[in-house]
Amino acid sequence: LVKACSSIDGVRELVLAGPCEDAIKTELQSLAAVRDKGAWLSFTGELLLTEVLEHMADSPVMVLPSYTEGFPMVVLEAMAMGCAVISTSVGAVPQMLAGDDGLDCGIVIPPQETEILKTSVERLMGNPALRQELGTRGQQKVLAHYAIDSVVKQYEAVWNQCLQAQS
Helix, strand or coil, rough: HHHHHHHCCCCCEEEECCCCCCCHHHHHHHCCCCCCHHHHHHEEECHHHHHHHHHCCCEEEEEEECCCCCHHHHHHHHHHHCCCEEEEEECHHHHCCCCCCCCCCCCCEECCCHHHHHHHHHHHHCCCCHHHHHHHHHHHHHHHHHHHHHHHHHHHHHHHHHHHCCC
């Protein structure tokens, strides 16, 4: 992500949220130094959930370029906050960002593809309407499928199916 964003002038600030080992932080700062001496890159360290959500509320895009994931809650949190999301096609991410109506709720890219990541970030940074559209679709999907009321109904349906199968 840092390598991809280092050559995008439209990325004025990249905030990496969460803990980061010193050696990795040093390596990322070195990558960022190719533009503006790396002043555009910052690290928050470990945050409370409320602080993470505040960052998301102020961010136009949330990027999770993971190599491996299961069901990353940060994707749902970003969607709920109305952030446009770019993430890699690992774990449940493709299903999380797929829209019910065929219109996606985010951009899914292959892992470890810096150029595709760069192109995706440029696309969203250069298109505020698309960012807004993806953010709105994401919020709608979270409310429809991942809010507690929806999840409870889904559990009830599964439990009822199990009960009926036993009858």
